[in-house]
Amino acid sequence: MPPAANDEFRSAIRYTDPMKRHALEGAFLRQAKTLWNAGTPLLAALSGGIDSMALWALLAAVQSEWPSPVTAVHVDHGLRPDSTAQAGQLADMLHHYFRTPLTIIRVDAAPRNGESLEMAARRARYQALLEAAQAQGPDARLLVAHQQNDQAETVLMRVLMGTGVKGLAAMRPRQGRIVRPLLPFSRSALAAYLEGRGIPWIEDPTNADPLILRNRIRRDVLPFLADTVNAQAEWHLAMLAERAQEHDAALEYMLRQWMPPGAVSDTEEGLLVAPLWWEWPDELTTRVLRDFAERHGVRVTARHLKEALAGSSDWPGGWRVRAEAGGHLTVRKGKPVGVDPEPEPMRVDRAGDIPWGERTLVIREALFDGPVEPGWLALSQERWPVFWVRSWLDGDRIRPLGLRGHSRKLQDVWTDAKVPVAERRRLPVLADDPEGGVVLMVPGLLSSFDGRVEHGAKVWLVRLL
Secondary structure (H helix, E strand, C coil): HHHHHHHHHHCCCCHHHHHHHHHHHHHHHHHHHCCCCCEEEEEEEECCCHHHHHHHHHHHHHHHCCCEEEEEEEEEEECCCCCCHHHHHHHHHHHHCCCCCCCCCCCCCCCCCCCHHHHHHHHHHHHHHHHHHHHCCCCCCCCCCCHHHHHHHHHHHHHHHCHHHHHCCCCCCCCCCCEECCCCHHHHHHHHHHHHCCCCCCCCHHHCCCCCHHHEEEEEEEEHHHHHCCCCCCCCHHHHHHHHHHHHHHHHHHHHHHHHCCCCCEECCEEEECCCCCHHCCHHHHHHHHHHHHHHCCCCHHHHHHHHHHCCECCCHHHEEECCCCCCEEEEEEECCCCCCCCCCCCCCCCEEEEEEEEEEEEEEEECCCCCCCEEEEEECCCCEEEEEECCCCCCCCCCCCCCCCCCHHHHHHHHHHHHHHHCCCCEEEEEEEEEEEEECCCCCCCEEHCCCCCCCEEEEECCC
C-alpha cells in the first residue's frame, strides 16, 4: 500500500483513540505485538466474511500504536458466477468504511489428479497469496483470518479422520510467512465487534454447502456436542490445539538435545537412521520421519507412519521406507537393499545348540520347578516331545500365556517389540509344523498357552543368544 493510502487507513476510524478502545482491540494489539514487529509489511487475505472483515477492522484500530504498511488482498477463484461481483462489493466496502483499496487476484482453481475442488481452490489461493507476499519483500507476512471456531473444527476433523499429536496442534499462530492473529477470538465475538462498529460483511454461500466436511462439522456436529455434551466444546477443542502446540515445541527441543550425533542423515536423496532406532520412543522416530516427509512435500498418513515404525512402508511419490539388513532405517526412492535368506526349518527332538543365522538357539531339558531364569522360556516336553524351529510365516498367530486363550498375530508381536522388518524373517519361531501349524513360542519374547508347563513336569528350556 502506498504511504498516503496507509495514512488514510490509520485515520479512517475514529475509535483508534486508545482511550476509546474496544476490549477486543486491546487483546488484538497484544496479540499483534507477539506475532510481528511494527513496520513489517503485511498482506491481509480478505474474503469479505465476518472473520476477514474483523481482521481488517482490528488492523485499522491498532495502526496508531503498532503501525505497518498493510495491503488488502482478495483472491477470486472464479468458481461461482457472482464471484466477480462479490469482489467488487468487497472493494466498495473497504473504500467506504476504511478508505483503502483492494488488490484482487484471479486464479485458476482447476483440480489436479486426486484433488477435490475445495483442495484445488485452497492450493491456488495460498500460492497466489504467498507469491504476493514474497513480492513485498523477505520480511512481509501474510495475515489470514482463521479464528477460534475454525481451530476447533480443524482439531475435530483431524481427530475423526486420524491424526497424531502434531496434527492436534492444528493451525499455528505463525507458520512461515503465514500469521493467524485471530486464533484466540471466537466467531461470535468478532461478529459482535463488527455489529458494534456498524461494519457489514458478506455471507459466503459456500459455507452452506453440505458436501464440504467442514460445513457439516460446523453446522451439525459441533452444535450437537455443545447441546448434549459440553456447551464449551469448541473452546476446549481450540485449547487442545494450544496444548498440542506446546507439546510439539517441547518434543522438538528434546529431540534436538537428545539425538545422538550422526544418528540421522537427512539429504535430498533420502533419510538414513542409525541402528537401534527401534529402541527410541515411537514419537521421536515418527517425528523424524514426518519432518522428512514434509521437507520433501510427501503427504503421509497415520497408516504410513505406523507401517514405517514396523519397518516397511510405501509412501506417495515413490518413496520407500525399509528396515535394512544392517539395522538402518532408510527412506529413499528405488529398490530396497536385499536381505539375507531365511534359515531352513529344523526338526528338534533333543537338547542342543542350534545355529540360526547369525544367532544360536540353546535348548536344554529340565524338570520344571518354578519361574525360569531371565532370558529362558519353558515349553512342555510332555505335550511337545518333537517340534520345529522355523521362520515367521504370514498369518502366524500365537495364544500368549495370560490372554485366556485369545490369539495375537505374530506381526503385531514383532511391532510391539519393535523388531525391524528385515530381522523378522530371520528370527526363530517354535511350532508343531514346518509350514504353519500351532505357534508354541517366540524365543526371547513370549510363550504360548499351547506350550504351557506344569510343576514337576519335563520341559524344554529355550534361549536365543
